[in-house]
Amino acid sequence: MTSTVQSDAEPTTTAGQRLHHIGMTVSDLGESLRFWEALFGVKANSQRLLDQPHIGVIVGHPGVAIDAAWIDIPGSDAVLELVHYLNRDGSPLDDDTANEGNVHFCMEVEDLDAIWARAVALGARPVSDSPVEVPAGPAKGARIVYMRTIDGATIEFIQPA
Numbered sequence: 001m002t003s004t005v006q007s008d009a010e011p012t013t014t015a016g017q018r019l020h021h022i023g024m025t026v027s028d029l030g031e032s033l034r035f036w037e038a039l040f041g042v043k044a045n046s047q048r049l050l051d052q053p054h055i056g057v058i059v060g061h062p063g064v065a066i067d068a069a070w071i072d073i074p075g076s077d078a079v080l081e082l083v084h085y086l087n088r089d090g091s092p093l094d095d096d097t098a099n100e101g102n103v104h105f106c107m108e109v110e111d112l113d114a115i116w117a118r119a120v121a122l123g124a125r126p127v128s129d130s131p132v133e134v135p136a137g138p139a140k141g142a143r144i145v146y147m148r149t150i151d152g153a154t155i156e157f158i159q160p161a
Helices: 029-040 053-059 112-121
Strands: 021-025 046-050 066-072 079-085 104-108 143-148 154-159
Touching: 029 066, 029 079, 029 112, 112 143, 112 154
Parallel strands: 021 079, 104 154
Antiparallel strands: 046 066, 066 079, 143 154
16 A cells, blocks of 8 residues: 655654554444444454453543454454443534544545445445545545544545546
8 A cells, every 4th residue: 555645754763663453432332333344344353341440540431331342454454443431421523524633544445436335325424425536646546535434433535546
């Protein structure tokens, strides 16, 4: 995979570092699993209850219980971690990507039209009316779309030129 973003900056020391996982808080773990498993075409590799005392310390909510599942991200060594807080009330975030702190992740795909149709059928909401072809720059000719998942998270799909 070739990055569409390039930098002339000197690399920093990153030996042994890599993306481990992307975590996403969800409102309904079962629904989210159905969405991501169907979108990625793979089953979750693990699901379990996280209720040990150290978990609450890590996430800043002592005594929390989290139902969690992990799905391998196709074409990557990274994993998507879906977490549902069982004994805490959360509220949906405003999903506008212009909001500070908003995060998205991008997946390179071979057939953007097929992934678009599959994501929409599964309940994702496209941000634009259709994929956008990049007219200039390092990604010229690529087609890109942002979509909101069933939990309001943003996923970007890019089909290289």
